[in-house]
């Protein structure tokens with residue numbers, strides 16, 4: 001059982017606080033959905049958690065270990081995986097080579113192909129030749145075979161057809177059902193809330209909602225208000 005606890009995290013960009021005291025708890029078997037309008041600080045929050053950028057203050061605790069001062073590589077080895085925006089495949093390498101780069105000694109490529117069977121047929125194709133959806137599958141599968149405890153996925157759906165997005169959502173749910181703690185940053189709020197457990201809505205770097213996904217999915221007007229900031233209703 002894994003627990004990632006983020007407490008009072010403050011992350012600056014060019015000296016300006018962009019993430020301002022966020023609290024998040026991600027647990028094995030659960031998807032924590034991070035929502036918020038453009039510029040709310042979602043990507044910066046994930047970068048602060050994975051250590052790509054230094055945080056100014058707060059705590060990043062993974063199973064009781066304080067990672068706040070650890071570098072990104074150390075956090076990754078401790079079990080924090082960050083699937084960044086932009087489907088960063090190694091385009092000259094084949095699908096399988098992309099997966100092998102990250103393969104943990106205890107993991108197998110079959111785990112990747114079990115999550116995305118469609119990648120098996122594409123194993124010898126250069127990743128740069130794959131469709132956007134397939135490239136997104138490669139980067140998620142590559143994270144999986146690194147055997148992380150927590151997987152943080154940023155904007156996996158952007159620019160993809162709805163049928164592909166649904167396919168990816170199903171796979172992400174399976175990751176959590178298999179025991180991973182998942183943090184999902186997503187623009188398609190309705191789809192993300194449908195597969196998620198706990199939701200956080202960020203506005204200007206602060207949490208304005210922390211609660212169940214179902215509750216928020218049932219109240220689209222409230223979700224709209226939370227995004228637009230017409231009413232403050234931090235819980």
Ligand SMILES: Nc1ncnc2c1ncn2[C@@H]1O[C@H](COP(=O)(O)OP(=O)(O)OP(=O)(O)O)[C@@H](O)[C@H]1O
Pocket residue numbers: 013014018036037038039040041042043044045
């Ligand atoms: N490299 C940077 N230097 C300075 N400011 C930045 C930088 N990157 C992002 N910002 C600013 O930080 C704020 C939060 O950006 P961030 O990308 O974290 O938001 P987001 O919620 O992920 O939005 P989006 O959905 O647009 O990616 C924005 O105001 C943005 O302009």
